[in-house]
Amino acid sequence: MSHDFYDALETRDPAARESAALTALPALIRRAQGTASGAERLAGVDASSLTSRSALARIPVLRKGELHERQQSQRASTPWDPLGGYSAIGWRGMRAASGARRVFQSPGPIYEPEGTLGDYWRMARAIWAAGFRAGDLVHCSFSYHLTPAGAMMEGGAQAIGCTTFAGGVGNTELQLQAAADLRPHGYIGTPSFLKILLEKAEEARLDIRSITKALVSGEAFPPSLRDWLREHGIQGYQAYATADVGLIAYETASREGLVVDEGVLLEIVRPGTDDAVPDGEVGEVVVTVLATSDYPLLRFGTGDLSAVLPGHCPTGRTATRIKGWMGRADQTTKVRGMLVHPSQVAEIVRRHTEVGRARVVVEGEMASDRMTFKAEVTGSPAGLADALAATVRDVTKLRADVLLVPPGSLPNDGKVIEDARSYR
Numbered sequence: 157m158s159h160d161f162y163d164a165l166e167t168r169d170p171a172a173r174e175s176a177a178l179t180a181l182p183a184l185i186r187r188a189q190g191t192a193s194g195a196e197r198l199a200g201v202d203a204s205s206l207t208s209r210s211a212l213a214r215i216p217v218l219r220k221g222e223l224h225e226r227q228q229s230q231r232a233s234t235p236w237d238p239l240g241g242y243s244a245i246g247w248r249g250m251r252a253a254s255g256a257r258r259v260f261q262s263p264g265p266i267y268e269p270e271g272t273l274g275d276y277w278r279m280a281r282a283i284w285a286a287g288f289r290a291g292d293l294v295h296c297s298f299s300y301h302l303t304p305a306g307a308m309m310e311g312g313a314q315a316i317g318c319t320t321f322a323g324g325v326g327n328t329e330l331q332l333q334a335a336a337d338l339r340p341h342g343y344i345g346t347p348s349f350l351k352i353l354l355e356k357a358e359e360a361r362l363d364i365r366s367i368t369k370a371l372v373s374g375e376a377f378p379p380s381l382r383d384w385l386r387e388h389g390i391q392g393y394q395a396y397a398t399a400d401v402g403l404i405a406y407e408t409a410s411r412e413g414l415v416v417d418e419g420v421l422l423e424i425v426r427p428g429t430d431d432a433v434p435d436g437e438v439g440e441v442v443v444t445v446l447a448t449s450d451y452p453l454l455r456f457g458t459g460d461l462s463a464v465l466p467g468h469c470p471t472g473r474t475a476t477r478i479k480g481w482m483g484r485a486d487q488t489t490k491v492r493g494m495l496v497h498p499s500q501v502a503e504i505v506r507r508h509t510e511v512g513r514a515r516v517v518v519e520g521e522m523a524s525d526r527m528t529f530k531a532e533v534t535g536s537p538a539g540l541a542d543a544l545a546a547t548v549r550d551v552t553k554l555r556a557d558v559l560l561v562p563p564g565s566l567p568n569d570g571k572v573i574e575d576a577r578s579y580r
Contacts, residue, residue: 162284165418166473173475177421180446181206188452192251193226193241198454209432212455213423217430217442218242219457220400220488224264224499243269245450255450260304262399263495263552268304271450277304278419278447279312279397282406285415286371286393288342290317295335295367297323297345297353298374298493302553304399305374305493309344312403325349332356332364339366346493347372347381347392348524354388371395374493376481378521396481398458400451401443405478410470413477419447422476423455424464427485430455435464440485441478459486487573491518491525491554500551501572504529507547510537513566516556517574525577527556532563 161167168176185203188194198215206212226240237243237250238259245255246269258270270276288294294313300306300322310320321338323331323345332353343350350370357364370385370392377394385392393407396414404422405414416422423432424439433439441458445451461484465477484490488497496516505511512532520526529548533540541558548556 160471161473162281166281166415166475168474170468170474173418177446178207178209181212181421181444184444184446184449184452184454187244187449188242188454191242191244191452192235192237193230194452194454196241209423212421212444213430213432215430215455217425217440217455217457218453219486220264220266220459221486221497221499223400223453223456224266224497227267238267239269239451242453243451245269245271258304258307260307260399261302262304263500264497266400268399269451270304270307271448273448273450275311275315276448276450277308277311277397277402278417279308279395279403280315281312281417282393282395282397282403283309283312283318283344283371284316285406285408286342286395287369287391288313288316288318288371292316292318292341293338294318294320295323295331295338295340295343295345296320297325297331297343297349300324303494308397308399308402309371309373313344328352328356332360332362335364335367336362339364341366342369342371343367343390344371346374347377347385347394348375348492350385350390350392351381354385354390365389369393373397375490394480396460396478400453401445401456401458404441404443404458405480407480408469408471408473412470413465414480415469415473416476416478417447418475419445421446422478424462424478425457427461435466438463438482457485459484459488461485484575489516489518489573489575491527491552494552494554496527496552496554496573498572503551504544504547505531508540508544510534510540511544512563515566515572515574517576519576521578527554528559529556530559530561530566532566533560534563536560 182203230237246252256269260268298305373395396405397403403417405416421444423442427440441460461482462478514531517528544558
């Protein structure tokens, strides 16, 4: 293995990479057709004929909202399938009765299976590019319960040969003490929590200067925060991943966009359509994971916006590059590393009959998000604000301020989630 690259795949001739991806497509299509929902979605598709991007583009994009709805309907149907009929692995009682090592719940709720393949989410490549090597101790502050982020990152770090400290989320003082005691070489988690740890360390006069590198994800990573970390002795790099498909792209030492993962066939489509946009045009990121067929979500629409960058990475990696996360193609918004869906706003309103229309507003600088739940109500019902705050936390797993406003106060524009943050 090269000192500079995780493996030889990263420097392949682009034509060879494309050929390998397209050659792998028919087997992936057949695997998907073996699932209940995949068979319905791909009815009449000749798997052996899908050996080009144009052929793949004839398959409709599967968007997160559709996956959520399918999972809901399948949980209530016979045969029962909490994964929506899209997974080729599962556990006893499902059509796919084995093969799942873990199952996770992301906001929605949406459930994701994890197979038994080592580094199942393919995070090692991104962690390597951020400078982590065998023997490093990694402080991982992603969640280890419900959502897969902690397991995703830990699997990748351990594939490299790192030792991990399972910090998880919250418990800032305990995590800070652990960082001072254990002296980790690097950090993996959200950039905002790393900033909090560093600020708290200065206040408490605790030395965590052993942390010199970081892989961050779950939030935007603006240049201002990247530079702030550098001033505090830490080189931070970002990874773009989702709970549904794992690693999509990652940052390298060149700092010029994000390199697409070797196990991914990526498209950029016009939001709300199945149609690819020209390179350089901003559109929705659509992903087909070729590295595993356990959960064959062909043409999965992430809801994220990005654009293809011209040329190759100056580090010598030859895969396609994208600009990085550029916002959401729909109203689903990421707040402090968690996705907030329009369906969750509707669920909150459903639980409180006093509320008419409602809107979540996310404000502040990145790494300092502030979420407000605005609800139209008549009068000021006693205790409603506190009850709404509790429901918001129960449904979204996030804290929010609650603002009760008179009927007709919210804009009549169809929005239920407004992202008013500064991305400078």
